Amino acid sequence: MTSTLHRPPVRDLLDRLFAAADRDRPVDVGAATALERADALADVYMPVSRSGGELLYALVRATRPATVVEFGTSFGISTLHLAAAVRDNGSGHVHGSELSAAKVRAARENLAAADLADVVTVHEGDALETLAGIGGPIGLVLLDGWKELCLPVLRLLEPRLAPGALVVADDVSFPTMADYLAHVRDPANGYVSVEFPVEDGMEISCRA
Template sequence: MPISLHAPPVRATLDRLFAAATLDDQRPVRTTTGTPQELADARESLYLPISARGGELLYALVRACRPETVVEFGTSFGISTIYLAAAVTDNGTGRVFGTEMSTAKIAAAEANLGEAGLADVVTILAGDARDTLADVPGPIGLVLLDGWKDLCLPVLRSLEPRLAPGALVVADDITMATMAGYLDYVRDPAHGYVSVAFPVEDGMEVSCRADATK
């Protein structure tokens, strides 16, 4: 079976986006306080991507567990979405539900997915993930948490009733101090997860929903 991650349209799109993301430090941020929507709008020019190695890890995990439903909290310009969508496409089954508050980023992400030839397997939901993900049907086989760090745990808790047994939950940027509460939760066996940190850039936590009765 071909690996679409290496196909020219996908590779060229990812290379272009990663190159653009290197300029994030030069892009202005209008405000550092406000509502989640105001913060999202203030950062609509920032790519805030996962690392390439983190993307490859996501691709491998989706290929291995073959989820019918993938949820992504924090789509941004769609870099991580492309990795997820490539894996779903190569599996021949499944759909990715992304979430994003910035309308400008949604338009850009949809254009980038179209450029990569992967738009058909992705739905991007506009608005606060705590609201928009409420209607995503279960069972959910894989979740990527890469939005606002203080919302990662509330988003996970809202999805837990719909997680498939053995579902994987991947959280990015675990070296950030604001991820401490999330990590305490998934690393506590009382909450039903088996959780492992992966040493990719900024760190990723991969947690298996091993006991769905918790």
């Protein structure tokens, strides 16, 4: 059986989005605030890798979470993988969070074009505020927003994580992820955690 992920319109849309992302160029935002960075990078995709997206799809299919939370929706490339898995599972909902208003509009348009908008809610604004009201139990979390905020967002969500929930963090090779990795790799904090070799690295942590 062919999955939603590999059927048009999702496959063709992802091909176009990844091609556009390949044309991204670095933008120096200096010591800007999170909102200033979001505005300055409103045209920059910063997506998960193709293999990272496939991994996210497989994890959602395998674990069948009722609630998926994503920090850092951007143009919705990772969201499309999560939503396709939820659709193929036949149940569940994805809650995304994105600070850039322009990217929120683009992500919603992409989800509508893929006919997946009904299984996703993209929340606009500061994730520490927009995700505070998401009800549990949360079965899977993707952390792919500003790296210095990944640990605060995780701590916000921890009381609502289901036993056995998966937390996936992207770009863990970045120095700014050091505090996050120290947290999830310390058994005293309740995780079993392993790095998965996908481009800049994904950390997969099980809430044990």
